[in-house]
């Protein structure tokens with residue numbers, strides 16, 4: 001019998017073009033996603049050397065980082081406009097399919113890939129964006145690359161990669177009511193730190209992962225990079241297959257059946273070994289809120305803000321002090337006593353239809369607190385359309401939220417949607433770094449449900465008892 | 468890219484862990500479509516206040532570090548966004564070597580593709596270097612052929628770098644040109660490989 005293998009090894013073996021002992025392997029890329037911010041210099045590089053795009057059919061572009069979410073017909077920011085026009089020109093010149101501004105499929109690159117059925121089990125997927133790990137939810141090996149590598153993939157359809165070391169993150173137990181995939185991944189990073197995944201590809205396993213929807217799995221895989229791992233994935237199962245059936249770019253008919261067989265065969269074999277394993281029990285996880293400036297600085301909703309004097313090392317003490325100062329917080333205060341001024345529901349972590357349905361379910365006829373300004377930014381045009389069919393837009397608008405056009409928006413505040421200096425935002429995005437949502441903006445990462453509850457209450461509240 | 472064989476440079480100490488790429492180059496500067504000119508925006512929010520005036524309390528604004536070409540940082544350096552603008556900004560400012568106890572993967576990789584040498588040293592060693600570099604005119608020599616780092620005060624360390632990246636940096640190769648020498652293999656692979 002052959003050696004049992006993990007899904008990570010199976011995909012690697014399937015896609016490696018060339019391998020030599022002690023050197024990176026040349027890995028063939030099945031899907032290359034492109035957006036306006038990290039691609040212009042790559043296309044320019046091709047032009048300068050007279051090179052072409054090797055496989056335009058395996059390449060797909062959209063616009064998300066810079067796009068305005070209001071008044072989308074006039075792009076006021078001249079420089080953003082140049083970047084978008086540049087992408088359009090590049091796609092035309094090199095024959096790359098594009099869902100740009102105004103296209104019915106435009107949206108955040110990590111939302112549209114799965115939605116259109118481009119993201120499939122077993123594929124190697126890259127994009128000039130660290131949250132490419134999101135696509136791992138389908139059992140794909142998906143990771144972010146830099147612009148030089150974008151140029152390399154455009155030109156050769158390959159990247160040089162060190163064969164990944166494997167990390168099994170085993171999450172057993174059941175999530176409680178009101179506790180989401182977002183809380184699970186935040187709790188995991190809080191427990192093991194922001195770099196426990198560095199150098200690894202994570203496979204998420206265990207009962208809690210199996211019972212998650214594809215949307216929940218995407219939220220988990222999305223934040224793998226926040227644990228330092230370039231990629232995180234979940235073995236494909238019936239949930240995966242069902243999600244893909246009938247999608248625009250998914251195989252059809254007999255080919256679908258053939259693909260399905262291949263997909264399901266990618267699951268990690270019984271007895272395969274990983275380089276490392278960590279565990280978490282989902283039953284213990286409570287709704288989470290980050291208090292600091294990295295995603296590991298995170299506490300359960302009923303917790304208090306840490307005191308630097310209780311830190312274990314001098315370094316930790318300094319980090320906590322620095323973060324508290326930036327965040328304008330006092331030690332030992334209950335997180336539920338912290339008032340907020342902004343709420344952002346969106347980003348590739350939590351802007352899919354399921355997230356919006358869950359966020360809206362908390363409203364129950366109530367209104368956004370007058371001291372809070374809250375926006376909802378659907379992840380894609382498709383999400384927006386479907387949400388509107390369900391009447392979610394009305395529910396949000398009636399409650400006092402703004403209902404915006406799709407894009408990255410306030411997740412990184414490049415398009416003008418920003419949190420003002422020293423103001424506080426409950427955000428469903430993935431990074432609470434200094435200045436991420438605007439200069440001196442204070443970000444607290446939460447689930448969509450927790451974000452809605454905070455919007456209504458005007459401060460953080462436990463969504464489980466918020467009635 | 469510019470080959471890097473042996474480099475003698477002034478050292479700038481940045482004593483912080485988890486320096487993320489949002490800090491190295493804030494997003495408002497990612498809208499440019501060329502690779503050049505990012506150095507002026509390096510660590511922008513730390514270097515300048517809301518009115519774009521230099522912040523006196525940020526060490527890189529001190530005159531003594533203006534010609535630094537070696538940066539020593541804390542653990543998990545370069546975490547966060549994959550933006551290659553981060554190494555572009557560091558390189559454009561004049562940095563050729565970044566030393567830290569650990570790096571985020573994508574950033575590490577991006578450095579090697581832009582002629583910047585990322586060096587992993589032990590935490591005790593980086594702490595020593597950070598201390599040394601508080602003084603004026605602290606220089607280090609980085610020898611990529613020998614994989615050694617030393618000063619003229621007795622500091623001596625060795626480091627490791629994947630052979631592949633070492634060759635690239637030593638020769639300043641264009642990676643795409645190297646890969647294109649495998650064209651036959653890629654073509655053969657494509658003949659049988661199925662993408663649904």
Ligand code: SF4
Nearest residue numbers: 131347348408411412
């Ligand atoms: S939503 Fe945020 S994290 Fe996701 S791709 Fe856009 S900017 Fe990056």
